[in-house]
Amino acid sequence: MSGPTGDKLIYVDMTDQSIDVRDFPDEWKLLGGRGLSAKILLKECDPSCDPLGPDNVLVMAPGVLAGTAAPTSGRISIGGKSPLTGGIKEANTGGQPGQHLMKLGYRGIIVKGQPADAEKRYALEVNGDGVKIVAADDHKGKWNYALCEDLHGQYPATASFITCGPAGEARLTGASVATTDQDNRYPARHAARGGLGAVMGSKGLKYVAVDPGKTSARQPSDRKAFGALCKDYTKGYLEGPQMFKTGTSSIVPIANMLHTFPYKNRVDGQSPDAATLDGARIVESFETRGGTMHNCMTGCIVKCSNIVNDAQGEYKTSALEFETLTLLGANCAVASWEDVADMDRLCDEVGLDTIETGAAIAILMDAGQMEWGDADEMRKLIAEIPEGTERGNAVGNGAVAAGKFTGHHRVPEAKGQAIPAWDPRPLKATGVSYCTSPMGADHTAGLIVNPGLAPEQYAWESQKVQIVNTVCDSSGFCQFLQPSLDDIRAFYGALYGEEVSRETIHDQGWQVLEDEWEFNRQAGFTAADDKMADCLGQDAVGAEGAKVVFDVPAEIIQAVFKRMPAQEELFTAKASG
Amino acid sequence: MPKVIIPPPYRGPTQGTTEVDVDGGSVIECLEAVDHKFPGFLPLVVDQDGAVQRFAKLFLNGDQLDSDAALRTPVSSKDEVEVLAAIAGG
Numbered sequence: 001m002s003g004p005t006g007d008k009l010i011y012v013d014m015t016d017q018s019i020d021v022r023d024f025p026d027e028w029k030l031l032g033g034r035g036l037s038a039k040i041l042l043k044e045c046d047p048s049c050d051p052l053g054p055d056n057v058l059v060m061a062p063g064v065l066a067g068t069a070a071p072t073s074g075r076i077s078i079g080g081k082s083p084l085t086g087g088i089k090e091a092n093t094g095g096q097p098g099q100h101l102m103k104l105g106y107r108g109i110i111v112k113g114q115p116a117d118a119e120k121r122y123a124l125e126v127n128g129d130g131v132k133i134v135a136a137d138d139h140k141g142k143w144n145y146a147l148c149e150d151l152h153g154q155y156p157a158t159a160s161f162i163t164c165g166p167a168g169e170a171r172l173t174g175a176s177v178a179t180t181d182q183d184n185r186y187p188a189r190h191a192a193r194g195g196l197g198a199v200m201g202s203k204g205l206k207y208v209a210v211d212p213g214k215t216s217a218r219q220p221s222d223r224k225a226f227g228a229l230c231k232d233y234t235k236g237y238l239e240g241p242q243m244f245k246t247g248t249s250s251i252v253p254i255a256n257m258l259h260t261f262p263y264k265n266r267v268d269g270q271s272p273d274a275a276t277l278d279g280a281r282i283v284e285s286f287e288t289r290g291g292t293m294h295n296c297m298t299g300c301i302v303k304c305s306n307i308v309n310d311a312q313g314e315y316k317t318s319a320l321e322f323e324t325l326t327l328l329g330a331n332c333a334v335a336s337w338e339d340v341a342d343m344d345r346l347c348d349e350v351g352l353d354t355i356e357t358g359a360a361i362a363i364l365m366d367a368g369q370m371e372w373g374d375a376d377e378m379r380k381l382i383a384e385i386p387e388g389t390e391r392g393n394a395v396g397n398g399a400v401a402a403g404k405f406t407g408h409h410r411v412p413e414a415k416g417q418a419i420p421a422w423d424p425r426p427l428k429a430t431g432v433s434y435c436t437s438p439m440g441a442d443h444t445a446g447l448i449v450n451p452g453l454a455p456e457q458y459a460w461e462s463q464k465v466q467i468v469n470t471v472c473d474s475s476g477f478c479q480f481l482q483p484s485l486d487d488i489r490a491f492y493g494a495l496y497g498e499e500v501s502r503e504t505i506h507d508q509g510w511q512v513l514e515d516e517w518e519f520n521r522q523a524g525f526t527a528a529d530d531k532m533a534d535c536l537g538q539d540a541v542g543a544e545g546a547k548v549v550f551d552v553p554a555e556i557i558q559a560v561f562k563r564m565p566a567q568e569e570l571f572t573a574k575a576s577g
Numbered sequence: 578m579p580k581v582i583i584p585p586p587y588r589g590p591t592q593g594t595t596e597v598d599v600d601g602g603s604v605i606e607c608l609e610a611v612d613h614k615f616p617g618f619l620p621l622v623v624d625q626d627g628a629v630q631r632f633a634k635l636f637l638n639g640d641q642l643d644s645d646a647a648l649r650t651p652v653s654s655k656d657e658v659e660v661l662a663a664i665a666g667g
Contacts, residue, residue, distance in 0.1 A: 250632065257621060258586060450591050452591055452592055
């Protein structure tokens with residue numbers, strides 16, 4: 001027995017709306033998610049192309065373990081050339097479509113071309129009968145929640161959706177791709193970073209509907225071994241400390257203590273409003289408003305996602321995360337988590353990355369074009385983005401565009417992408433990841449929360465975490481499950497009935513990074529691009545007497561690009577994003 | 578001497594030190610001893626009211642300690658107190 005067989009890839013050419021379903025190459029069976037996306041992009045996408053033109057390729061690839069019984073393993077990668085960074089991009093998200101595509105045996109959707117009429121909208125329908133493209137002009141311009149409400153009535157209740165909001169349709173480079181939650185209803189999960197929503201919009205693709213019907217889970221080669229592995233791993237996790245059971249938003253206080261809760265466009269690393277932005281306030285609200293913690297996809301045992309209700313007990317948004325509370329909250333001097341919840345909903349509606357949007361608005365505030373902490377004006381601004389106002393376009397195109405719009409000098413970014421909450425000044429090894437990751441400033445590519453590292457440790461720590469996270473994002477596992485390379489190769493081994501060695505899994509992670517770096521080189525990136533924004537090397541944060549800037553020498557940063565010998569800890573280190 | 582294992586996020590105050598041998602007869606005494614050597618460590622584990630921070634977990638020789646009574650748990654010379662910190666992005 002050899003595990004799942006007969007898998008397919010769906011090729012879609014939007015120029016003539018044609019579909020070609022091809023066999024999935026057997027030699028790629030351990031490639032999924034980010035790794036599969038990188039392989040396809042390097043092979044089939046011209047790195048020098050216009051990211052919003054017909055030659056860009058949009059990839060939707062579930063992880064290797066998606067659709068199986070492995071816990072918390074159904075994530076999907078959205079990939080393409082980023083219109084934000086100009087380099088390769090993979091944005092990873094939960095929700096149901098990854099699980100559903102894999103249950104149907106589809107390892108990926110590859111979207112090429114562009115309709116001649118930019119005003120036309122299309123949808124891709126995937127189910128047990130096959131794949132087809134249908135007209136979706138009736139859904140043009142719809143906000144994500146209204147769209148999914150309509151789709152929920154249009155398709156069977158078993159269908160999940162991948163959607164493009166109006167920001168993506170407007171080709172704004174801060175636009176996200178949304179996926180629906182585990183109840184298939186709310187478009188609350190987002191492949192947010194890098195503007196891949198604009199790529200989806202540029203192809204006239206408004207949504208993908210995936211209906212698995214009553215399809216069962218993918219069957220491993222060795223059911224007994226795979227089942228035992230799932231059981232033991234789940235038991236171990238549930239008996240452990242379960243660090244994320246109240247959500248990522250609950251770490252606001254510790255992030256503030258570590259000076260990595262940026263305030264006012266990062267002029268400070270601590271916010272005076274940490275107590276009112278603390279996710280503990282959200283959890284407290286459950287008692288009177290009826291929100292709860294839940295799983296964003298079936299089979300998830302982490303359950304880090306909060307459902308946030310309004311004062312009347314009605315659903316408002318999900319999940320309100322640490323990154324959103326930081327960038328749309330503290331970084332804009334907004335003090336109330338409820339205001340941030342409103343803006344999170346608006347960003348999900350319009351289809352925008354909350355990190356990029358918060359960073360861009362903070363630049364407008366820092367430049368004196370908005371008042372710090374003016375939540376009402378922020379709500380108005382986000383809501384006007386689909387209308388194409390000059391200010392809305394500047395924010396919808398992200399931090400660098402907001403810097404150009406205002407002429408403001410302080411633009412915290414790396415490779416054109418806004419810095420996430422995790423600050424590269426106290427967390428310098430994380431900064432090295434931002435400078436060297438093919439993804440630009442993306443904490444999920446290589447987060448290292450260790451302010452005690454010595455400079456000579458930065459390169460190895462960054463390379464190690466980048467390899468682990470790359471493999472994790474190729475597997476379908478969520479980073480919050482914190483699997484190690486040894487964990488992942490054990491699951492792969494039981495799935496396909498053959499041992500996956502440490503060398504093989506190390507090679508895979510490194511090769512994905514090599515593929516992505518090569519794409520970026522061909523796109524025109526050089527060593528001169530492997531750097532942090534100047535403002536983060538000039539403006540210090542930290543405790544009095546211990547303030548820090550990002551001052552990592554170029555030779556340490558460049559050391560990440562040379563493969564280092566594997567150490568034991570490479571295989572036991574947990575994914576960290 | 579009991580040993581306190583420092584989690585990576587808390588190694589700023591300890592200047593990268595990963596383990597500290599301390600004098601102490603209880604978990605809190607061990608943590609206070611670390612703070613005496615590396616000021617700024619204790620507030621990351623214990624809040625102003627003397628309770629364990631909700632984003633920190635304490636383990637004694639690998640067993641998780643109940644958060645209410647954790648700090649008063651007796652410690653002997655060969656024991657290992659490990660602090661874990663809940664850190665993730667998202």
